[in-house]
Amino acid sequence: MRELPAPGALRGDSPGLSLARRSLILVALCLLALPFADLAIFTHDPWAELARMAVGLAWPSWSTLSSPLQATALTVGVALWGTFLGILLGFPLALVFARSRLVRAGCAFVRAIHEVFWALLFLQVFGLSAVTALAALAVPYAGIFAKVYAEILEQTPGSAADSLPPGAGRFSRFIYAELPLVWARLAAYTRYRFECSLRASVLLGFVGLPTLGFHLESAFREGRYHEAGALLWLFYLLIGSIGVWSHRRLVPWLLLASLFVLGPWPQVDGGLLWRFVSQDLWPAPLLAGDWTGLVAWFTEIPDLLPAIANTLLLGLMGTVGALLIALLAWPLASRHFGNRPSRFAGKALLIGLRSTPELMLAFIFLLLLGPSMLPAWLALALHNGALLAFLAARHADNLEPGMPGLPASGRYAYELLPRLYPGLLALLFYRAEVIIRETALLGMLGVATLGFYIDSSFAYLMFDQAFFLLLVTAMINIAVDAVARRYRPRDVVMDDPCNR
Secondary structure: OOOOOOOOOOOOOOHHHHHHHHHHHHHHHHHHHHHHOOOOOOOOOHHHHHHHHHHHHHOOOHHHOOOHHHHHHHHHHHHHHHHHHHHHHHHHHHHHHHHOHHHHHHHHHHHHOOHHHHHHHHHHHHOOOHHHHHHHHHHHHHHHHHHHHHHHHHOOOOHHHHOOOOOOOHHHHHHHHHHHHHHHHHHHHHHHHHHHHHHHHHHHHHHOOOOHHHHHHHHHHOOOHHHHHHHHHHHHHHHHOHHHHOOOOOHHHHHHHHHHHHOOOOOOOHHHHHHHHHHHOOOHHHHHOOHHHHHHHHHOOOOHHHHHHHHHHHHHHHHHHHHHHHHHHHHHHOOOOOOHHHHHHHHHHHHHHHHOOHHHHHHHHHHHHOOOHHHHHHHHHHHHHHHHHHHHHHHHOOOOOOOOOOOHHHHHHHHHHHHHHHHHHHHHHHOHHHHHHHHHHHHHHOOOOHHHHHHHHHHOOOHHHHHHHHHHHHHHHHHHHHHHHHHOOOOOOOOOHHHO
8 A cells, every 4th residue: 555645844734733834824925025125224323313212202391292282182082072973873784784795895895994094085075174083083983883893792692582571572682682791892892992093083183183193293203302202101191091081981071071172163065075975086087988088097097006016015014023023022011921020111012012003103213214115014013013912911811831840931932822822813814904904004104005196196186096096995905804814713712802
């Protein structure tokens, strides 16, 4: 009988080999694509500039801040009302999400476009007003809430509904038997999404809305690092104290109080709004039925394929970079390594990086290193890697090593990492869609991704071209999310997304 050859090192169907293959393929693709990335450093002395930024962060100048309370109040107000409107729109959609293909497709589309891009779109209608900011958050958040709420509701045990009296209607079953069982998870995810909306509200300052991000961008761009340091500490204080000032009993009062800082409300001409939606967003040849002219219109869109390639390349690099940062950084915050002061410093570092939006990090690195993919790559890797490391450390703290005599390196490699890695890799694939969304957005800083051309199209009032590029961005995000779901590890212990 012919003897079969021994299997290769990565052949087989075991969970460990499957994880190894997926990880190595991801890293290999990144290494193969890395030579095509523009990673040049253009600044003369980045270390001196970094030192000045560090001094500004260490010695913030609070006295130079102009209207910090107003900017903070506007940031909080936009985040509160954007989240609240997203819930009002998303919760009814969640109830029909599983039964309607149209609802699922619509929600996938609106959440695939970044909040800042929605702001650029609404800016053309509502101007620099609170309506622009609220719509920019509420629209994508409606799609996100619909999807996540639907997933939570689907996990409701059916046994509770059986305890109701015969003849109880669908609404009664939902209110009395289903909703109480998932209320804690719905509330937990809503709190996490509100933290995300705070970061998004800050980012809206990069398009001109006077939130904290507007003042941060101005201070960094003009080299006023002591003022920028004060604004950053104010932002971190806002994020760090969110559990205190956003208590559920205070939220209704905060919603009412924030109405006084969101105005004035713009006057919208219905005719101009209808013209923008029905004409300005669509190519003129398409509306006229001129197919030859439509082909010519497509030829005027600059460098679409390189922009898509750069978006995917930077997204791949950011994903692999986040994985490497997470593998290196999670022991900094775990109880299994170091001592109390080192773990406190590690947790503070990870919380600071995960709380700082990628666009803000990329803008800081851009000032240090010059315009290339390198600032964007560092921002994506550090932000997402810190988030994954923080969650991995929290998961590791719930584990007990079985071989207490091992040194730290052995405890990391043989005890904890094999138990953490499946969930870590699953979370990485879970965030692939988010990384691609941010990758497109970073084009606003000059990186030649799709976001660069979207921003340029809005700047030159070419709304039809900008809207088409937004559609392309959404389709890429949906495709990447589908691929990530296909190859994401299944049946692994994952940190509950509601607690993130």
